[in-house]
Amino acid sequence: xxxxxxxxDGREIxxxxxxxxxxxARANDIFIPAICYLTRCSPTLACRLCLVEAxxxxxYACNAKSKEGMSVVTSTENIIKERRAxxxxxxxxxxxxxxxxxxxGECELQNYTLxxxxxxxxxAVKDVDRSDIxxxxxxxxxxxxxxxxxxxxxxxxxxxxNSLKTVPRGADALEAEYKESMPKDAYAMWNKLxxxxxxxxxxEEMLDCTSCGECAAxxxxxxxxxxxxxxxxxxxxxxxIPATCGHxxxxxxxxxxxxxxxxxxxxxxxxRVMNEWxxxxxxxxxxxxxxxxxRVEAKDAAAFKNAVEAFKKADTIKFTSTITNEEAxxxxxxxxxxxxxxxxxxxxxxxxFLNDYSEIxxxxxxxxxxxxxxxxxxxISVGTALKSDNPNARYALNNSMTVNKGAGLYFHPLxxxxxxxxxxxxxxxxxxxxxxxxxxxxILDLFADKEKLPSDIVSYLASFHSTKTVTVEEVIKxxxxxxxxxxxxxxxxxxxxxxxxxKKKMVPKKISKEVEVDDNRLLEILGADDNFxxxxxxxxxxxxxxxxxxGPDLYTHPNSKNLARLLALIEKYSAFELTxxxxxxxxxxxxxxxxxxxxxxSYTIGYNTKGDFTLSALGGGDLDMPAINQQEGTLTSxxxxxxxxxxxxxxxxxxxxxxxxxxxxNAELVIEYTKELPVEMGFRAEEFDNLPNHYDNDGTEHxxxxxxxxxxxxxxxxxxxxxxxxxxQGTLIxxxxxxxxxxxxxxxxxxxDEVSGVYMSEEFLSGSDLNEGDSVRVKSSxxxxxxNIVSDNKISGxxxxxxxxxxxxxxxxxxxxxxxxxxSIEKV
Numbered sequence: 154x155x156x157x158x159x160x161x162d163g164r165e166i167x168x169x170x171x172x173x174x175x176x177x178a179r180a181n182d183i184f185i186p187a188i189c190y191l192t193r194c195s196p197t198l199a200c201r202l203c204l205v206e207a208x209x210x211x212x213y214a215c216n217a218k219s220k221e222g223m224s225v226v227t228s229t230e231n232i233i234k235e236r237r238a239x240x241x242x243x244x245x246x247x248x249x250x251x252x253x254x255x256x257x258g259e260c261e262l263q264n265y266t267l268x269x270x271x272x273x274x275x276x277a278v279k280d281v282d283r284s285d286i287x288x289x290x291x292x293x294x295x296x297x298x299x300x301x302x303x304x305x306x307x308x309x310x311x312x313x314x315n316s317l318k319t320v321p322r323g324a325d326a327l328e329a330e331y332k333e334s335m336p337k338d339a340y341a342m343w344n345k346l347x348x349x350x351x352x353x354x355x356x357e358e359m360l361d362c363t364s365c366g367e368c369a370a371x372x373x374x375x376x377x378x379x380x381x382x383x384x385x386x387x388x389x390x391x392x393x394i395p396a397t398c399g400h401x402x403x404x405x406x407x408x409x410x411x412x413x414x415x416x417x418x419x420x421x422x423x424x425r426v427m428n429e430w431x432x433x434x435x436x437x438x439x440x441x442x443x444x445x446x447x448r449v450e451a452k453d454a455a456a457f458k459n460a461v462e463a464f465k466k467a468d469t470i471k472f473t474s475t476i477t478n479e480e481a482x483x484x485x486x487x488x489x490x491x492x493x494x495x496x497x498x499x500x501x502x503x504x505x506f507l508n509d510y511s512e513i514x515x516x517x518x519x520x521x522x523x524x525x526x527x528x529x530x531x532x533i534s535v536g537t538a539l540k541s542d543n544p545n546a547r548y549a550l551n552n553s554m555t556v557n558k559g560a561g562l563y564f565h566p567l568x569x570x571x572x573x574x575x576x577x578x579x580x581x582x583x584x585x586x587x588x589x590x591x592x593x594x595x596i597l598d599l600f601a602d603k604e605k606l607p608s609d610i611v612s613y614l615a616s617f618h619s620t621k622t623v624t625v626e627e628v629i630k631x632x633x634x635x636x637x638x639x640x641x642x643x644x645x646x647x648x649x650x651x652x653x654x655x656k657k658k659m660v661p662k663k664i665s666k667e668v669e670v671d672d673n674r675l676l677e678i679l680g681a682d683d684n685f686x687x688x689x690x691x692x693x694x695x696x697x698x699x700x701x702x703x704g705p706d707l708y709t710h711p712n713s714k715n716l717a718r719l720l721a722l723i724e725k726y727s728a729f730e731l732t733x734x735x736x737x738x739x740x741x742x743x744x745x746x747x748x749x750x751x752x753x754x755s756y757t758i759g760y761n762t763k764g765d766f767t768l769s770a771l772g773g774g775d776l777d778m779p780a781i782n783q784q785e786g787t788l789t790s791x792x793x794x795x796x797x798x799x800x801x802x803x804x805x806x807x808x809x810x811x812x813x814x815x816x817x818x819n820a821e822l823v824i825e826y827t828k829e830l831p832v833e834m835g836f837r838a839e840e841f842d843n844l845p846n847h848y849d850n851d852g853t854e855h856x857x858x859x860x861x862x863x864x865x866x867x868x869x870x871x872x873x874x875x876x877x878x879x880x881x882q883g884t885l886i887x888x889x890x891x892x893x894x895x896x897x898x899x900x901x902x903x904x905x906d907e908v909s910g911v912y913m914s915e916e917f918l919s920g921s922d923l924n925e926g927d928s929v930r931v932k933s934s935x936x937x938x939x940x941n942i943v944s945d946n947k948i949s950g951x952x953x954x955x956x957x958x959x960x961x962x963x964x965x966x967x968x969x970x971x972x973x974x975x976x977s978i979e980k981v
Contacts, residue, residue: 365544742789
């Protein structure tokens, strides 16, 4: 889109052609009131407060698009009258419980009532019963609801759950005189408000969704509230601590609402997590999984002394990626000083994958981020169980489908009803495990520029094509359309004889002939439907921006090197903008900072994982450590951004930095290492306290800084290996977590209630003699576990999912490295 100039209230501003007037105004700090509109969503015209005059005509700023030279006036005498009347209507029968309402103090209804100067009420209507409703993790108060539909819009356009809708309220109709006496927009809005409430699309009594809580976050009043938060505190009593979510690699911006625990207990407590919902959406783990701090009352000097001695004895430090960049740098410095082996298997796999990718790409990092996915109108996802590996990647895909009217391809062995629910424009292909190479070859075949692609790869792709002669029956499209019309007429009128005569006249000619058609064996290998190419061609119509999401299934694949090279080729020779999903919280940061080893030595220090001597923020180790929500530092996100995070609550014990100092390093605070993060890997020599953490009104992100994508010498060898059509035989198991769980830290929190066990789809259970709750033994060639069955309606098909969030379950013991394996499952 091209840049244009428009005039708002006498001020000339630059914006994109076709941008909504409201967004253009917000981006330039011009105030236009709006309650229903969300920046990243489609407009609903529910509140009508954004009425403006554009080129002399009244329009709604959330829905009217900017044009070159347009003149906009945000406030006229009639507009002021309309807005004030709308606010009066919103206040009709609205309960006056501001003193205890959970939204009071940050309520948009309060703010706009004051802004519009509503100090009298000219309207009245009989009220209806509006009793509170418990929807599980969300509490709905219809009495406070103004039916702005932000919750419905967020659920549909941002999240993709489509769990909420407007339903009839059952109120009496407005008196007829109001239609004549009231301003037009105020009456239309009131008529809709009087008729409607928010309800569940499922028709059930409880929400059955991925439990992200975004509906409560965007609610401008106190109608939707997180159940755990109701009546626990007043918003204005809490201090908001800006931070970065520590659960997955999305690196979402969050703020902790914190105050003292009680009158008797002055220890600070996290009451809830908030987000800048116009610019970022949270998953349920980020919103509800906040109380995972490690409570330590005092420093244990004896345990600390033992830790120092253990470090002097050890030859290996084994750790997870749920650490800050600064802690990773401390570990690297200790390695350089004492020669420790640093073992982190998932970060090592990602590090190796990036290095293999770099041989062709010539850069250390993939080229794009989730913003590219948000902005694309055709997206492919491969190698990731998207909704649980990185929920924000899922949101970006859904946002592309809904707001950009995009389309997409989702490749994965595990069937996902949530992704299927994105709509008709998302095509899902559930291929067999180990066929990820075939997927990437198919993408190259369909989308790469064959004139630029190396000739040996072109030849290899051509080997999958052949022509075959088939007999087809070609039906004339126009005559089929007429038959459909006749059939509809038949159903409506019942004039069967007349219809039958017409149908006989219109039976199409069947042209039988032999034709040569292209037979693509890649499609056969992947199990594509016969109409795949036809559907793809339809979905690709008018698509001009392309994004590719690649995920953790690829990093531990037996042929990961070839997959990394294929991704680089796709990025280099097609229009796809590539983003890779780092596996855990800070896998990307760890992969860039630490020189990682494959094997441990004889004596291991474990950091948040078991070792001969264990440092743990989860409790139960030999020396306690602080959790992410008790630390200052930075985390490196999927978007290649180094984001600052702050301590939400205090910590009274020892930290890794204390051990490092005892071993000869020297930093009073661990954040002194922020400026020492390796610039040769793309970091900047920035002081922690100088890192920003906010968004502009136009959505521009000012959080930390972007990594520089350092150039690396490309090998010049762009060859790739052939792949075999290998199949895994037996019952398939997959190493992945359910929605809202990521690590033992999320499992520790009190508001995430997913139980641990062996996850099976309802479809799988119905076809077996197993039932939810049964104890089963799952045995693979690598190991075995015994656990209870959990029925999960967020998956389908016959692949069994084993989670990693419960360390006691030890699911990893069943897998070699690749996330898929085969196993026997028997009832105990």
